[in-house]
Amino acid sequence: MQRPWLAQYPEGVPAEIPADRPGSLVELINDAFARYADRTAYVCLGKSMTFAQTAKLSSAVAVWLQGLGLPRGARVAIMMPNVLQYMVCATAILRAGYVVVNVNPLYTPRELTHQLVDSGAQAIFILENFATTLQKVLPQTQVEHIVVTSMGDLLGGLKGAVVNLVVRHVKKMVPPYSLPKAIPFKQVLQAGAGKTPTLPDTRPDDTAFLQYTGGTTGLAKGAILTHDNIISNILQNALWSVPLFGQAGTGAQLTTVSALPLYHIFALTGCGMYGIYAGMRNLLIPNPRDIPAFIKALRETPVNIFPAVNTLFNALVNHPEFSKVDMSGLKLSLGGGMAIQKAVAEKWKAATGCHVLEAYGLSETSPGATINPVTSTEYNGTIGLPIPSTEVAILGEDDQPVPIGQPGEIAIRGPQVMPGYWNMPDETAKVMTPDGFFKTGDIGIMDEQGYTRIVDRKKDMILVSGFNVYPNEIEGLVAQHPGVLEVAAVGVPDEHSGEVVKLFVVKKDPNLTEAELKQYCHDNLTGYKRPRHIEFRDELPKTNVGKILRRALRDEPAKEQRKAA
DSSP states (O other), rough: OOOOOGGGGOOOOOSOOSSSSSSSHHHHHHHHHHHTSSSEEEEEEEEEEHHHHHHHHHHHHHHHHTTTTTTTEEEEEEESSSSSSHHHHHHHHHHHHOOOEOTTTTOHHHHHHHHHHHHHHHHHEEGGHHHHHHHHHGGGSSSOEEEEEEEETTTTHHHHHHHHHHHIIIISSOOOOOOTTTTHHHHHHHHHHTTOOOOOOTTTSSSEEEEOOTTTTTOOOEEEHHHHHHHHHHHHHHHHHHHOOOOOOOOOOOEEOOOOTTTSSHIIIIIIHHHHHTTOEEEEEEOOTHHHHHHHHHSSSSSSSSOOOHHHHHHHSSSSSGSSSOOTOEEEEEEOOOOOOOOHHHHHHHHHSSSEEEEEOOOSSSSSEEETTTTTTTTOOSSSSEEETEEEEEOOOTBBBOTSOOEEEEEOOOOOOOEEEEEEEHOOOOHBBBTSSSSEEEEEEEEEESEEEEEEEEGGGGTTTTEEEEEEHHHHHHHTTEEEEEEEEEEETTTTTTEEEEEEEEEETOOOOOOHHHHHHHHHHHHGOOOOEEEEEOOOOBOOOOOOHHHHHHHHHHHHHHHHH
């Protein structure tokens, strides 16, 4: 196929990643732990940990895991936010030869049951704050081994004790639970202390992670991500960054921030695994919704790389204390997970001097697929170019490529694309073409240079009297109104036109009125795109990653009708 994007690659970025690459994440992790031993690997709640210290703790956990006698390829779950224990456990599971199952710690019992049963996880590492949820579902799962950790376990004696006291008794963040078979995390560390795990026979196509999709379209599906999928994406990220940072791991140590949860694919690969490969210092933020605490951490540990979603960039630039953070060292702001709105991008650049580089990917693509060149200096509203060894096709309804400039479904092929969904061959068949392209469900347009612009997801498209209306366009415009903080656009039923646009808006200016906003839309949008209804809210429903849940807003009228009936 034609690859017009290659002509746009900055100098120093190759078209392909090397064929000679690490054979497994075990090899990559062990090499990085040795190479960067003396560097600081993680900073969390004021506590620093070197790569050597991480390696020692990870080895202890891996030895304990191997002593359980689990079969090759056994699934081991992690259910915790961004704390030091997360990276210790994730690397330990891989180094022991097992598969990491990332679990959202805020899952409801129903969601947790589905993921543990579907994955067949036999062991779990869990933060005590969420143990009560596990207790409710444990009898329905195959989990035999439970390790419970607390916020302060790796923060050191006095500091750890104080943090645990505050979490348990002051903030009361640990609901009562009873898990008689559970083992304390510190006991696991003692059991494997000073020992080296047996090197597993891990192959490139072995599963490394079961990464469950958000589940906003139904039951969450487990994307099978192999060792080579993740390694490929790490190398793709590293090569793409060469014009900005040089070869990964060389020069001064870089600091990245993990504000997005590490159990989510964006942070898992882009911060966690890439950070290990490149020897970065990683600032872990356990709760990014606590903006004052987040800002305090940024003031104490300045960062060079800032991956985030639109809502997080927006929340920070609108907080008065953010102006006190020294962002002079910031070299790369990476936006993904949802569309970056122009208004937010402009505010972020004004506040930090660093523009937001928009990227695109999914759980099924490990996640990176397209990124704007790191040499770009302005927001351009596109998701960038396909990264090395990656092909992007825009497909029509017949799964054949459409002409340049025409909208169609974005499809991706490359070494980072999953082999399929866990135990769901039918679902895999729906999204994979015979020639290996993954169909994303996102509608995009590619220009002659190879830049792609997303116009929306298939299912979010609003049909007004036969005209397609894309929520991203409406939201992007309304977000530029000075009185608007956040906005979501959805389609609601209408007896005349089938559907009409409805806006849900969080005000920045308390004096903003519906009439004023409707006039603004009237002035900037053609008739069928103008919102018929506007509802002001104090907040909008979001996923843990901060993505606004349009579906939850769209489904509300149906729920109200069911209640009335």
